[in-house]
Amino acid sequence: MASVIELTNVTKQFGDVTALRGVDLAVEAGEVFGFLGPNGAGKSTTIDMLLDFIRPTAGEIRVLGMDPRTESVELRKHVGILPDGYHIYDRLTGRQHVQFAIDSKGGDDDPMALLERVGIPEAADRKAGGYSKGMTQRLVLAMALAGEPDLLVLDEPTTGLDPAGAREMRDIIREEVARGATVFFSSHILEQVEAVCDRVAILNRGELVAVDTIDNLRASMGDGATLTVTVDAEPTEDALDAVEALPGITSVSATGTTVTVHCISSAKTAVLDAIEASGLHVSDFATERTSLEDLFLKYTGNGDEPAASADDATEPATDAAMEVEQ
Amino acid sequence: MSWTAVARKDFQDARLSRSLWLLTGLFVLFAAGMAWVYTEIEALGAGDPQITALGLYDFLASSATLFVSIAALVLAYKAVAGERDSGSVKLLLGLPHSRLDVVLGKVVGRTATLAVSIVLGFVVALGVIVTLYDAYSLVDYALFVGVTLLFALVYVSLMVGISASVSTSGKAAALAFGTFVVVELLWGAVATAAVYVANGFALPATMAQYPTWYFGIVSLSPSAAYQSALATVLDGASTTGEVIGGTAEAVYLEPWFGFVWLTLWLLVPLAVGAFRFSRADL
Numbered sequence: 001m002a003s004v005i006e007l008t009n010v011t012k013q014f015g016d017v018t019a020l021r022g023v024d025l026a027v028e029a030g031e032v033f034g035f036l037g038p039n040g041a042g043k044s045t046t047i048d049m050l051l052d053f054i055r056p057t058a059g060e061i062r063v064l065g066m067d068p069r070t071e072s073v074e075l076r077k078h079v080g081i082l083p084d085g086y087h088i089y090d091r092l093t094g095r096q097h098v099q100f101a102i103d104s105k106g107g108d109d110d111p112m113a114l115l116e117r118v119g120i121p122e123a124a125d126r127k128a129g130g131y132s133k134g135m136t137q138r139l140v141l142a143m144a145l146a147g148e149p150d151l152l153v154l155d156e157p158t159t160g161l162d163p164a165g166a167r168e169m170r171d172i173i174r175e176e177v178a179r180g181a182t183v184f185f186s187s188h189i190l191e192q193v194e195a196v197c198d199r200v201a202i203l204n205r206g207e208l209v210a211v212d213t214i215d216n217l218r219a220s221m222g223d224g225a226t227l228t229v230t231v232d233a234e235p236t237e238d239a240l241d242a243v244e245a246l247p248g249i250t251s252v253s254a255t256g257t258t259v260t261v262h263c264i265s266s267a268k269t270a271v272l273d274a275i276e277a278s279g280l281h282v283s284d285f286a287t288e289r290t291s292l293e294d295l296f297l298k299y300t301g302n303g304d305e306p307a308a309s310a311d312d313a314t315e316p317a318t319d320a321a322m323e324v325e326q
Numbered sequence: 327m328s329w330t331a332v333a334r335k336d337f338q339d340a341r342l343s344r345s346l347w348l349l350t351g352l353f354v355l356f357a358a359g360m361a362w363v364y365t366e367i368e369a370l371g372a373g374d375p376q377i378t379a380l381g382l383y384d385f386l387a388s389s390a391t392l393f394v395s396i397a398a399l400v401l402a403y404k405a406v407a408g409e410r411d412s413g414s415v416k417l418l419l420g421l422p423h424s425r426l427d428v429v430l431g432k433v434v435g436r437t438a439t440l441a442v443s444i445v446l447g448f449v450v451a452l453g454v455i456v457t458l459y460d461a462y463s464l465v466d467y468a469l470f471v472g473v474t475l476l477f478a479l480v481y482v483s484l485m486v487g488i489s490a491s492v493s494t495s496g497k498a499a500a501l502a503f504g505t506f507v508v509v510e511l512l513w514g515a516v517a518t519a520a521v522y523v524a525n526g527f528a529l530p531a532t533m534a535q536y537p538t539w540y541f542g543i544v545s546l547s548p549s550a551a552y553q554s555a556l557a558t559v560l561d562g563a564s565t566t567g568e569v570i571g572g573t574a575e576a577v578y579l580e581p582w583f584g585f586v587w588l589t590l591w592l593l594v595p596l597a598v599g600a601f602r603f604s605r606a607d608l
């Protein structure tokens with residue numbers, strides 16, 4: 001099967017404002033794909049186009065092999081959405097909301113089972129207008145899960161959830177992927193993305209600035225993880241060379257019995273194994289990851305931006321795009 | 327077609343609206359009151375029971391036009407625009423409904439909601455009629471209620487069409503209220519103004535000199551069309567032309583033509599609204 005989500009040179013303008021500019025993106029089946037970017041970067045605009053809430057000014061979009069514009073209804077039978085900036089029906093109960101989603105998809109799920117999965121069965125027969133933000137978010141997630149969608153699109157899914165709720169959200173995402181679904185999930189909360197995503201895209205000011213695994217992104221920054229290993233004797237040159245020869249290693253240095261290795265995160269185990277293999281005993285080690293925050297800021301921040309070429313031109317547009325997204 | 331799911335959800339939601347129940351309460355009182363007041367008026371002069379019954383429907387219909395038009399406005403002007411405002415439309419359209427299904431579902435759901443109020447009001451009024459009148463026809467009464475329900479469908483459709491054609495509740499409110507004022511309150515003036523302009527910025531001296539199409543305009547407003555339609559099913563009624571004092575003859579002045587006008591009011595604004603909604607960025 002082709003990519004689950006495929007954007008080709010997609011541009012969206014709201015009047016004079018360019019909210020999205022020439023975005024190319026492919027999300028493969030079975031992935032958990034994180035869609036990162038600061039507020040106003042165009043994340044919701046992109047998601048709204050996947051669901052045909054808004055239409056691209058130029059470019060082509062395929063979701064599950066379908067064109068959202070012409071096959072919108074058929075497409076949405078296979079997609080579960082937790083949108084951004086939604087509002088529930090205050091006068092209807094939680095159960096009625098979920099039942100509506102089930103009826104709409106023509107399924108025969110049990111609304112209570114879905115409400116139990118998202119952790120709010122006790123609120124099933126209360127009017128949703130009285131729900132807290134977190135409960136509302138869980139309710140809409142339950143609606144999204146109705147009908148076992150092939151693709152789950154979650155726009156800022158952890159908004160309003162406490163840490164325990166955010167963890168449950170991640171568990172549900174993993175369950176859905178295990179079932180065979182693809183998850184496309186936007187966030188500006190980096191830990192959430194890191195904990196659950198296979199790959200991420202970073203969107204800034206309407207342009208895609210990076211698409212890769214988090215490890216590769218770290219590596220591409222040249223300063224992935226820093227591994228500090230304390231060994232029982234001073235390492236030999238051969239031992240250090242053996243470590244340096246491993247894939248994903250940026251640099252190796254030793255001071256006394258302390259070895260410092262800069263590498264990508266996934267190489268850490270191999271580094272420890274290589275040190276042990278050279279006859280040294282590892283008595284302690286610590287890792288310090290390049291924080292995703294740093295990574296993110298490097299791509300989107302105001303300092304040395306990789307995608308700063310059209311910057312002066314996009315500056316006013318971005319502020320307006322931010323308002324459009326609200 | 328998934329409009330049934332939308333309609334069911336919308337009915338569940340809208341029938342819990344407080345303003346609707348307030349209006350319903352008023353209508354029940356009003357319909358029953360009208361039925362009772364009419365017996366009082368009728369008691370003042372002896373009447374032929376046939377004419378009496380017909381007069382009662384005219385009486386009830388005039389209260390129904392006001393109730394139905396206002397209730398439809400209150401109930402339906404936010405039907406689509408309000409969901410776009412709040413963002414609940416993203417829940418609705420995140421599910422597999424076409425935008426046309428949403429619009430149709432709204433019309434059906436809100437009409438069903440309004441129908442509950444109308445039937446409730448007329449059941450109570452029937453109680454009054456059964457108690458106070460010697461001669462009444464249940465068939466006529468059922469026909470009367472049926473045409474009134476059709477009128478409610480038309481008005482809800484008009485309001486949902488307006489709601490679907492704009493992006494915010496504020497615009498929908500302005501447009502819905504403006505339409506109500508023009509169509510219900512100022513329609514005679516609109517028709518007169520049309521004659522005034524067509525006649526070279528002067529009005530004809532007598533009613534007899536008014537062009538035939540003037541009466542056509544007068545008879546095409548939703549409530550005039552409703553009353554024409556009622557006159558068709560409750561036979562023996564006057565044509566709209568005669569009602570407003572003209573002697574003009576034209577096919578569009580026949581009472582049955584009221585159904586044609588009602589159909590146009592049902593379909594045209596809804597088609598415009600659905601078209602605009604289907605092309606809108608949410």
